[in-house]
Structure formats: structure tokens, C-alpha cells
Amino acid sequence: MSRGEHPRIHAHDRLQQNRVRIAQEAARLMSEHGIRDFHHAKLKAAERLGVLDSQSLPRNLEIEQALREHQRLFLGDSQPQLLRQRREAALESMHFLAAFEPRLVGAVLEGTADTHSAVCLHVYSDDPEAVMLYLRDNGIPFDTQTRRLRYSRDDQPEYPVLLFAADELPFDLTVLPRDALRQAPLDRTDERPMRRASRAQLNLLLEQDSGNSFEQQLSTALR
Known part of the structure; x- marks a missing residue:
């Protein structure tokens, strides 16, 4: 040496x-x-x-x-239950929001959700006001903010975000234009296209054998 x-x-x-x-x-x-x-x-x-x-x-x-x-x-005893609770709530909310082609994203999809985690959905409408009106018509009060998503270094548009609670769980809806369904924004974790799950894919994920690893479950559901 x-x-x-x-x-x-x-x-x-x-x-x-x-x-x-x-x-x-x-x-x-x-x-x-x-x-x-x-x-x-x-x-x-x-x-x-x-x-x-x-x-x-x-x-x-x-x-x-x-x-x-x-x-x-x-958190081996509590976290899996918290995760499943949020995935089941996500499935129900996606049925409610079906007209806006919702996709589940974030910790609830990725399997790291805990007691602090919101159910994060991307919903798609060329008129964000239509989503807001739909929530108001159904008696759901919400707060608004904006979020910047990244598609490349030079393409980082801002989108409206709607925040509300249902059954004591926080929900976080990012409203994107319909053509954004064609390309997922980049994930903040690995800079790859963000994984997104449709209602059918989430339903399959919930049905997966819990003996499989997380990656096996997710890759099967998102095929």
C-alpha cells in the first residue's frame, strides 16, 4: 500500500x-x-x-x-395496516373520481405510507375548475395550493393541488391536463418516470399475495 x-x-x-x-x-x-x-x-x-x-x-x-x-x-406491526387502509381508501376515492381518470402515486403506491401519509392522486382535466366544482357539488370542502412537477430540467410546469380529508384520512389531488396521461413526471426519488396506478392496477395490488416482496407485487400490478 x-x-x-x-x-x-x-x-x-x-x-x-x-x-x-x-x-x-x-x-x-x-x-x-x-x-x-x-x-x-x-x-x-x-x-x-x-x-x-x-x-x-x-x-x-x-x-x-x-x-x-x-x-x-x-413499525412492522402497524405500518402494513396503515398502508392497506390508505390503499383501500384510495381505491374508493378513485371510483368516486372516475370521470377524471385518477392515478395513485406516491408513498401509498410505493409501499412506504405511514400515519403521516396522504393519499396522493393525479387527476386529469383540461379544466381544473371542473374538479373543484365536482368536489363542491358533493359537499367536500378543500384547500388549494400549487405544485411544480418535473418532466426535464427545462420543463417544470406548475399544477393546482386540492387538499381535503375523508374518513379522517388526508387526500392530495394534483390536477393535470388530460394529455399528461401520456407521460408521467419524474419521480423525486430516482429521477425516472413516476409510477402511477389506475384503479384496476390498484385493485390487483390489493389482491396480491402478501408473501410476495413489494417489488414483485408492484411490478405485477403495474404491467
């Missing part, structure tokens, strides 16, 4: 250890405090751990993997 090689190996090991520590702490913060944004969670975790090196920040996918492991170790 050359004279300078040992310090480089030591520095690399320390970097990897810090990435793991930050990912685990970010996962804990997301699970216990309801932080939904990966970037915010990793910065807060690094601050809490006193790690100042930006190269030690884990990728979003590493945090998601740590979150799954945290849930398996510490």
Missing part, C-alpha cells in the same frame, strides 16, 4: 459511513415527524449529526431504502 493510499481509503470509508448514518437519520425523521421531502430530511439529518460535508449526503433512493428498513424494524 502506497503512503497516500491509506488516508484515501480511510476518508472513503468515513464518507460511506456518514452517508449511511444520514440516510438512517433522515428515514427516522420522515417516519416519526412526517417530513415528506427527501432533500429537507437529509439536510436536517446532516445538521443533527454534525456532518458538514455535502459529499456525505445520500441520494434520495438511499433514504427511501433506509425508510423501508426503518419501517420493517420499528
